[in-house]
Amino acid sequence: GEDVEQSLFLSVREGDSSVINCTYTDSSSTYLYWYKQEPGAGLQLLTYIFSNMDMKQDQRLTVLLNKKDKHLSLRIADTQTGDSAIYFCAESKLSFGAGTTVTVRA
Amino acid sequence: GAVVSQHPSRVICKSGTSVKIECRSLDFQATTMFWYRQFPKKSLMLMATSNEGSKATYEQGVEKDKFLINHASLTLSTLTVTSAHPEDSSFYICSATRNPPEAFFGQGTRLTVV
Numbered sequence: 001g002e003d004v005e006q007s008l009f010l011s012v013r014e015g016d017s018s019v020i021n022c023t024y025t026d027s028s029s030t031y032l033y034w035y036k037q038e039p040g041a042g043l044q045l046l047t048y049i050f051s052n053m054d055m056k057q058d059q060r061l062t063v064l065l066n067k068k069d070k071h072l073s074l075r076i077a078d079t080q081t082g083d084s085a086i087y088f089c090a091e092s093k094l095s096f097g098a099g100t101t102v103t104v105r106a
Numbered sequence: 107g108a109v110v111s112q113h114p115s116r117v118i119c120k121s122g123t124s125v126k127i128e129c130r131s132l133d134f135q136a137t138t139m140f141w142y143r144q145f146p147k148k149s150l151m152l153m154a155t156s157n158e159g160s161k162a163t164y165e166q167g168v169e170k171d172k173f174l175i176n177h178a179s180l181t182l183s184t185l186t187v188t189s190a191h192p193e194d195s196s197f198y199i200c201s202a203t204r205n206p207p208e209a210f211f212g213q214g215t216r217l218t219v220v
Contacts, residue, residue, distance in 0.1 A: 033209070042112065042199055043150075043211035088149065094140060094201070094209060098149040 006089060006097035013105055018076040020100045022089035025070065029092040032065065034074045037086045037099070046074070046087075079104050109133055110202045112212025119190055119219055127185045127215045129200030135180035136202035140209070141173075144197040156183045190219040 004024045012018045024032065030051050035043040049056045049063045049072075056063045062075040072089055079102075086099040109132040119125050129139055138157055142150040154175050156162045162175035172194075174186040183202075187194055195218050201211045 035211070040214075040216075042110075042213040043201070045208065045210060048208070094152065096149045 003095045004089060004091060004097035006087075006100045008098060009101050009103070011103045011105060012079050014079060014081060016079055018074075018079045018083065018102055018104075020074045020076075020087050020089075020102065022072040022074075022097055023070055024072065024089070024091050024095075024097075026091045026093065026095070027067075027070065031092050032063075032072050033088075033090040033094075034061075034063065034072075035088045035090065035096075037088065039085075043088065076102075081106070110136075110200065110210045110212045112200055112215055114215060115213060116216045117218070119217070121191055121219055122189055124186055124188045125190055125217060127187075127198055127200075127217075129183045129185070129202065129212050131181045131202040131204075131210075134202075134204045136183075136204065137180065138203045139177060139183040140201045140203075141175060141183075141185050142199045142201070144199060144214075150199060153185075187217065190217070192219045195219045 006022045031048050033048045034046045036046050037043050047058050060077045064073045081104050084104045086101050088096045088099045090096045111130045113128045141153045144150050152165050153168045154162045154164045156175050156177040158177045158180050164170045177183040197214050199214045201209045203209045
């Protein structure tokens with residue numbers, strides 16, 4: 001099976017919060033990442049979290065890590081149209097999930 | 107964040123020819139660079155890990171003679187797709203690591219083989 005799994009699609013209304021979930025298998029991952037990819041572009045590192053942390057907040061982004069369940073989430077507060085993109089989570093070895101396509105509707 | 111530049115961003119080549127893609131870390135030295143391939147609506151597939159001054163480590167199923175990787179300096183890695191075929195058409199992305207855990211990605215190269 002896949003090392004990193006994500007839901008494939010998320011539709012959210014502008015101004016609401018988006019929550020993207022991810023599960024991973026490598027319990028030795030030291031860091032876990034969230035990347036953003038806009039159409040036809042490369043990946044942009046959004047944030048990362050050390051495995052010994054439960055939460056990390058960076059402006060509108062909040063990362064939650066449940067190491068016991070190997071579950072990672074990314075919350076985007078006050079979602080804007082510019083947040084429409086594909087979001088990838090990744091383990092330390094840069095094994096990526098399939099990506100969650102976030103669509104922001106007015 | 108740090109800048110990784112990938113060139114070219116788009117390339118069209120004839121079947122049977124070779125194409126070289128460059129990946130440069132512009133403002134930091136990258137001891138390790140990674141090459142990925144991305145299929146439409148799919149995640150990134152790691153092709154190989156490139157360490158400066160040594161041979162690249164290829165993932166299972168990736169032909170090392172077809173996808174030649176050279177990491178000549180701490181700021182440059184190249185991927186050459188040799189004898190390209192239409193099935194090699196894809197989006198190729200490189201990444202470079204600074205101080206772990208930061209990994210930064212190039213903007214990608216869209217390769218079309220006709």
